[in-house]
Amino acid sequence: MAARKKAQPEPAPPKPKPRKKEVEIVEDFEWEGIKIQARYKPEYIGSAHIELHVIEPPLAPIPVTPTGYISHFHKRGEVEAAGGPTAYAKAWLDHESKGHFWQAVLKKRNTPTQLDLFA
Numbered sequence: 001m002a003a004r005k006k007a008q009p010e011p012a013p014p015k016p017k018p019r020k021k022e023v024e025i026v027e028d029f030e031w032e033g034i035k036i037q038a039r040y041k042p043e044y045i046g047s048a049h050i051e052l053h054v055i056e057p058p059l060a061p062i063p064v065t066p067t068g069y070i071s072h073f074h075k076r077g078e079v080e081a082a083g084g085p086t087a088y089a090k091a092w093l094d095h096e097s098k099g100h101f102w103q104a105v106l107k108k109r110n111t112p113t114q115l116d117l118f119a
Contacts, residue, residue: 029086031093034060040085048076052089061105063096 025040035056041049051071054060059068082088096102 025085027084027086028055029090031062031090032097034062036062036089038085038089040079040088042076042079044073047073048079049073050079050085050088063093063099063102066101066105 027038037053037055039051054068064070079085079088
């Protein structure tokens with residue numbers, strides 16, 4: 001009589017790698033009298049991600065968006081090289097404030113809305 005081999009138990013499936021806890025840095029700051037919140041994730045879907053959201057006045061335009069909100073992906077390390085989320089956002093806003101969009105917003109803000117009947 002032939003000896004029967006005992007069935008070997010199947011090896012356990014590999015354990016899933018623990019997920020890295022997402023790091024998010026949230027900073028509130030003021031730029032040109034506008035209160036803004038910056039949310040920054042240094043590692044997000046293979047790159048880095050920053051969101052700017054205008055807090056006060058609600059959803060007011062800023063140089064990088066007419067809606068008061070922007071989501072922006074960029075290379076890892078850019079925000080850190082600029083000095084952090086607030087420094088990065090302020091430099092970005094300062095740079096874009098020289099552009100045509102922001103100049104048009106400022107011109108519209110400074111144009112009187114009251115019509116002059118006798119002009």
